[in-house]
Amino acid sequence: xxxxxxxxxxxxxxxxxxxxxxxxxxxxxxxxxxxxxxxxxxxxxxxxxxxxxxxxxxxxxxxxxxxxxxxxxxxxxxxxxxxxxxxxxxxxxxxxxxxxxxxxxxxxxxxxxxxxxxxxxxxxxxxxxxxxxxxxxxxxxxxxxxxxxxxxxxxxxxxxxxxxxxxxxxxxxxxxxxxxxxxxxxxxxxxxxxxxxxxxxxxxxxxxxxxxxxxxxxxxxxxxxxxxxxxxxxxxxxxxxxxxxxxxxxxxxxxxxxxxxxxxxxxxxxxxxxxxxxxxxxxx
DNA sequence: CGCTACCTGGGT
DNA sequence: ACCCAGGTAGCG
Numbered sequence: 001x002x003x004x005x006x007x008x009x010x011x012x013x014x015x016x017x018x019x020x021x022x023x024x025x026x027x028x029x030x031x032x033x034x035x036x037x038x039x040x041x042x043x044x045x046x047x048x049x050x051x052x053x054x055x056x057x058x059x060x061x062x063x064x065x066x067x068x069x070x071x072x073x074x075x076x077x078x079x080x081x082x083x084x085x086x087x088x089x090x091x092x093x094x095x096x097x098x099x100x101x102x103x104x105x106x107x108x109x110x111x112x113x114x115x116x117x118x119x120x121x122x123x124x125x126x127x128x129x130x131x132x133x134x135x136x137x138x139x140x141x142x143x144x145x146x147x148x149x150x151x152x153x154x155x156x157x158x159x160x161x162x163x164x165x166x167x168x169x170x171x172x173x174x175x176x177x178x179x180x181x182x183x184x185x186x187x188x189x190x191x192x193x194x195x196x197x198x199x200x201x202x203x204x205x206x207x208x209x210x211x212x213x214x215x216x217x218x219x220x221x222x223x224x225x226x227x228x229x230x231x232x233x234x235x236x237x238x239x240x241x242x243x244x245x246x247x248x249x250x251x252x253x254x255x256x257x258x259x260x261x262x263x264x265x266x267x268x269x270x271x272x273x274x275x276x277x278x279x280x281x282x283x284x
Numbered sequence: 285c286g287c288t289a290c291c292t293g294g295g296t
Numbered sequence: 297a298c299c300c301a302g303g304t305a306g307c308g
Contacts, residue, residue, distance in 0.1 A: 003303095259287070
């Protein structure tokens with residue numbers, strides 16, 4: 001349930017609430033959740049460290065530590081992070097608990113158990129998590145439609161598949177890809193390299209608008225402090241199979257594209273890529 | 285580049 | 297009793 005707006009919200013909350021604080025204790029409840037080093041080394045590396053920064057790259061949360069190491073967190077599908085008073089009841093889906101100054105603790109929870117953590121010196125972490133291979137951040141000011149056009153032009157796969165590839169562009173998850181394609185009036189099955197310049201510009205704009213809207217509503221899930229975001233109520237196509245398209249009323253179609261659940265409006269997102277769609281008005 | 289495994293809870 | 301899940305690594 002964690003796409004980029006949700007992860008970015010958590011990163012911002014961490015910057016506000018945990019930067020400057022010290023990790024006094026670490027508990028690993030699911031050893032597989034620690035990618036590297038080994039769980040005991042992971043605990044030893046963190047204990048006593050002060051958190052000096054918090055940021056997001058793609059769907060990773062990166063916490064800088066005062067000894068030149070970086071702690072990475074990834075929520076995968078259902079992971080979440082929350083800050084609660086020490087001694088709070090530990091949910092059974094807890095993977096890692098990090099106590100801060102003995103007062104509060106960061107709880108990494110995930111019912112699926114896919115969420116992951118890792119710590120290493122920054123350079124090593126960057127190379128082991130292949131962070132330098134990630135594409136440009138959709139939300140970066142210097143991410144232009146030219147960049148998007150160049151990257152899409154080299155791909156022969158369906159648009160939807162390409163948009164989910166964080167090495168092409170970092171920022172879209174399944175929901176935000178579907179929402180972006182609807183807003184841009186593009187069929188998710190179209191080949192990425194087949195888009196016209198105008199279509200790429202519509203897509204570029206739509207991606208940024210979708211992520212910014214998600215951010216302004218503080219995502220769909222609970223933030224670090226347990227407050228729910230409101231973005232769930234703003235979906236146009238995602239998980240709205242059979243419901244009327246908000247733009248033209250046509251029932252939303254659902255199919256698997258590139259192995260992923262995909263939702264779109266056959267009228268607003270024509271197969272041919274005809275440039276005139278009812279979505280045009282929604283974009284502006 | 286496309287497919288599968290990873291794993292548990294909630295929906296059908 | 298199924299099935300499926302908003303992500304990714306790792307495989308062929």
